[in-house]
Amino acid sequence: MDESEAERLLERMRGGDVRALARLLSWVEQLAPDRVRFLARLHQLTGHAATVGFTGPPGAGKSTLVDRFTAVLRGRGESVGILAVDPSSPYTDGAILADRIRMGRHSGDRGVFIRSVGTRGSRGGLMRSARALVEVLDxxxxxxxxxxxxGVGQTELDVVRIAHTTVVVLVPEAGDLIQAMKAGLMEVADVFVVNKGDRPGAAQRAAELRAAVELNARADGWSVPxxxxxxxHDQGVAELAEAVGRHREWRARNGSPHAAFHRRSEFLDLVADQIRQRAEARLGSAAFEHLAERIERGEESPYSLVLEALEAGLVAPIAVPASTAPIAES
Ligand SMILES: Nc1nc2c(ncn2[C@@H]2O[C@H](COP(=O)(O)OP(=O)(O)OP(=O)(O)O)[C@@H](O)[C@H]2O)c(=O)[nH]1
Ligand SMILES: [Mg+2]
Structure with a gap:
């Protein structure tokens, strides 16, 4: 698929064509250089969707909660896109991890679109793919x-940063809370949920969390519910939707103090991605092969060969190809 076909798909997608949406998602998921210009123009059509990240340890009930949250939103007639991001999963291209995503009840609902995203090599790569997918859905x-x-690794924390509101889902078991704190979830949570409230210790865990939240009062002034x-059993989900709504309004009024920092570091990562991809596109050229053979022999310092490659322009960024027609705002 090339850029002009992507634009035709975009037009169909804007008309509500779900197959066009699915194909575009697959295309932008790989942030190849030829897709970045398309994303740049697509970005002008975004900024309307509210994004909510759900993270927490395996089995805490995130999918169940997302499913019930979706039901609340659909009850209000609002449309929903769901991205299930699993860094350890080899599945890509929209393969739905059916047993992981307990959202079967929405499968016949045209107002709900579910997509799963698997590993994308580097952790940052997955985050940037996920952001592109969010923008297409938007x-x-x-x-x-x-x-x-x-899970609750660094990749997950990176991914939830894409969201306007981050919901951290825990369970009553004590070890979970300690793990969560170690994993840095205190810092990313805009809303805490202790799910499986039917289990013993839920109220106590919630009280401990409230104390921890008070102790770590946020500099931006948002008090984390x-x-x-x-x-x-669908209990507490309406309250969760209300809390997310409140955070959304609060953020709209106050902005996010971390947003500027994250935008800057993400931008640098995107630049590095592009340079790397362009450099890789040159692998195999005669000049590069000549250098590579010298590296393989191991007789010369790799550092001096890096300098040589740079000086020879072998890995220098290449001019961006000419643009096609702009995307019409509709
Ligand atoms: N007892 C109890 N079980 C629940 C509750 N919510 C969800 N579950 C069950 O917990 C199990 C895990 O739920 P999921 O929604 O798949 O959890 P998850 O966090 O998405 O799991 P992963 O995506 O695998 O990390 C399922 O069997 C759910 O039915 C709850 O409030 N109480
Ligand atoms: Mg799940």
Whole structure:
């Protein structure tokens, strides 16, 4: 697929064509140089969707909660896109991890679009793919984009940073809270949920979390709500939707103090991606092969060969190809 075909798909997608949406998602997921210009123009069509990240340890009930949250939004007639991000999963291209994503009930609902994203090599690569996917769903017209991550590693924290509001889902078991704190979840949570409220210790865990939240009062002034839910029985989900709504309004008024920093570091990463991809595109050229053979022999310093490659312009960024027609705002 080339850029002009992507634009035709975009037009169909803007008209509500879900197959065009699915194909575009697959295309932008790989942030190849030829897709970046398209994304740059697509970005002008975005900024309307509210994005919510759900993270927390495996099995905490994130998918169940996303599913019930989706039901609340659909009850209000609002459209929803869901991204299930699993860094450890080899599945890509929209393969749905059916047993992981307990959202079967929305499968016949045209107002809900579910997509899963698997590994993308580097952790930053996955985050940037996920952001591109969110932007496509936003441009499609989804009013909400929910992002579920599996696990609580650095990748997951990076991914939830894409979201305007981050919901951290824990369970009553004590070890979980300690793990969460170690993993840095205190810093990313805009809303805490203690799910599986039917289990012993839920109220105590919530009280501990509230104390921790008070102790770590946020510099930006948002006071992080702590909710107890029982997602499988639909309990506490309306309160969660209310808390997310409140955070969204608060953020619209106050902005996010971290946003500028994250935008800057993400920009640098994108630049580095592009340079790397362009450099890789030159692998195999005669000049590069000549250098590579010298590196393989191991007789010369790799550092001096790097300098030589740079000086020879072998890895220098290449001019960006000419643009095609601009995307019409509609
Ligand atoms: N007892 C109880 N079980 C629940 C509750 N919410 C969800 N579950 C169950 O917990 C299990 C895990 O739920 P999921 O929604 O798949 O959890 P998850 O966090 O998405 O799991 P991963 O995506 O694998 O990390 C399922 O069997 C759910 O039915 C709850 O409030 N109480
Ligand atoms: Mg899940």
């Amino acid at each position: 441009a499609f017209g989804k009013q909400w984009v929910l992002i579920e991550t599996v 702590v909710l107890v839910t029982r997602a499988d």
